[in-house]
Amino acid sequence: MRLTLLVNDERHELEIAHTARLADVLRDELGLVGTKIGCGEGACGACAVLVDGRAVNSCLLLAAAAEGHSVTTIEGISRDGLTPLQQAFIAEDALQCGYCTAGQVVAATALLAVNPSPTVEDVRAGMVGNLCRCGAYPGIERAILRLGQVAPA
Ligand code: FES
Ligand code: FES
Structure with a gap:
C-alpha cells in the first residue's frame, strides 16, 4: 500500500506492506534507528515515539494508522542538539547500555x-511502561525531576 507519513516534520511517500509496524518503517524505510x-x-x-505529542509504542502501531498524524522520533526531539532533558539524563547517570534511553526520553518528554x-x-x-534492564531507574527519575524543577510553573 502507498501512504504518506509525517515524521519529524518531513513528509514521506512510502510503499509498504499494509501489516508493517510503525517501528519497522521508521527504522528500515526511513533509517531512524x-x-x-x-x-x-x-x-x-523501547520503541516509544510521539504521535501528536503522545508517547506511543510504535511496535504496536500499524504504520498505516499513523497516516494523518505527526510522528516525532528521538531524532526529531534532538534535531537541534541534546535537549535539556537529555542533558539531565547524562548529568544524572540515567543510562548504562543506552538501549532503552530513546524510549525513556520520548516518554519523559510526553510526561x-x-x-x-x-x-x-x-x-x-x-x-511505568518503560523498562530498563540495566536498572537505571533512580537516575532516570532524578533526570526527569531535575527538569521539573527548572520548568516554568
Ligand atoms: S519494543 Fe515496543 S514496547 Fe517493547
Ligand atoms: S540503560 Fe540499558 S536497558 Fe536501560
Missing part, C-alpha cells in the same frame, strides 16, 4: 509536556 525494538509486543517502551513539575509518584506512574 534511534527508535529501538525490544520486546516487540508493547511491554518495554513533562502535560505535567511540567511532576512529583516522584507522577514520574513513576508516567514512566
